[in-house]
Amino acid sequence: MxxxxxxxxxxxxxxxxxxxxxxxxxxxxxxxxxxxxxxxxxxxxxxxxxxxxxxxxxxxxxxxxxxxxxxxxxxxxxxxxxxxxxxxxxNLASITPNDVSLPREDNGVQDVVDQFFQPVKPTLGQMVRQKLSEGRKVTCRLLGVILEESSPEELQKQATVKSSVLEVLLEITKSSDLYLMERVLDDESEARVLEALETAGVFTSGGLVKDKVLFCSTEVGRTSFVRQLEPDWHIDTNPEITTQLARFIKYQLHVSAAKPERTAPNVFTSQSIEQFFGCA
Known part of the structure; x- marks a missing residue:
């Protein structure tokens, strides 16, 4: 047992x-x-x-x-x-954003670092080249874009160059072949425009000469100038001309205070060329 x-x-x-x-x-x-x-x-x-x-x-x-x-x-x-x-x-749940804090000294250092690594703003020349997509030739009308006046009749009395546009013109002439053109009613208006451009220093930059300022007596003549020059960009204020040239010109800038209802895909709209290129 x-x-x-x-x-x-x-x-x-x-x-x-x-x-x-x-x-x-x-x-x-x-x-x-x-x-x-x-x-x-x-x-x-x-x-x-x-x-x-x-x-x-x-x-x-x-x-x-x-x-x-x-x-x-x-x-x-x-x-x-x-x-x-x-x-x-x-442990992770116990750590909240409110619990994370930096000393005042660290905050000051962080501000300096953030300021140092801020994105560098592109220069006007870089913005002009970027907007023009490296376009080698540009045509532009004078009235309402380069000049304060907006009609040929006003040019019979005076011609005034916009001071805000000078820097943009200088950058355009550095990277592109620029041609200016306008319709005038008489020879006096033509001479007045050339004198205003020269006084403003447009011809002293070396990129624009008087031979590249073209004059005509009709709107059709300005359209013909553009088609003959075959630019990469054309800048104008007349919506009819912009529409006519949309089939022949690669890009266009329509300068107008009011945006038109219908535009071609290759036509951009801005209140001024300064605003379009980021200068204003």
């Missing part, structure tokens, strides 16, 4: 299986030694039930003990990972 009480459950189960195996062996030997017709139904049923009991007992003892031992480490790992993730998430 002391031996059975000190033995483990596994040893007891092993002894039970041995006893069952011995009993099954004895019964099987009896079965083969006795003719089957002499066995009754009770004996056959008892042997079959005993064999089934041994099989299920062996499976129940052998299979389950190994599975929990293999799965327990995984469960422990999952629980550890879950706890670690929970701790990390709680």
């Amino acid at each position: 002391a031996e059975s009480s000190s033995s483990s459950p596994t040893e007891e189960i092993a002894r039970l299986i041995k006893r069952l195996s011995a009993y099954v062996t004895f019964k099987m030997s009896s079965l083969f030694s006795t003719s089957i017709p002499n066995l009754d139904s009770r004996s056959i049923g008892a042997i079959a039930g005993l064999a089934i009991a041994v099989i299920f007992t062996w499976r129940a003892i052998r299979a389950p003990p190994g599975e929990p031992r293999r799965r327990q480490p995984k469960r422990r790992m999952q629980s550890a990972e879950t706890s670690s993730a929970a701790v990390a998430q709680s």
Whole structure:
């Protein structure tokens, strides 16, 4: 009795299986030694039930003990990972933008760094070349664009060059071949325009000469000038001329205070060339 009480459950189960195996062996030997017709139904049923009991007992003892031992480490790992993730998430949640602050000295340094790395504003020359898409030839009318006056009749009295346009003209002549043109009613108006341009210093930059200032007596004549010169850009204030030239000129700038309802895809609109090139 002391031996059975000190033995483990596994040893007891092993002894039970041995006893069952011995009993099954004895019964099987009896079965083969006795003719089957002499066995009754009770004996056959008892042997079959005993064999089934041994099989299920062996499976129940052998299979389950190994599975929990293999799965327990995984469960422990999952629980550890879950706890670690929970701790990390709680730490992140505890840090809010309001909690992050810099000392005053660091704020001052940051302001200096931000100011140093601010994007550099492009120069007027860079903006002119960018807007013109590296166009090599530009034609431009005078009235309403270069001059303060807006009609040929006004030119019979005076001609005044816009001071705000001079810097833009200088940059255009640096990168493109510029031609100015206008319709005038008499020779005096032509001389007056040339004198105003010279006084404003338009011809002193070296990119524009008097021979590139063209005059005509009709609007059709100005259209002909443009088509003959075949510029990359034409600048005008007359919407009819802009529409006529849209099929022949690559790009156009229509200078007007009001944007027209319909324009061709290659026609841009601006209140002034200074505004178009970012100078105003």
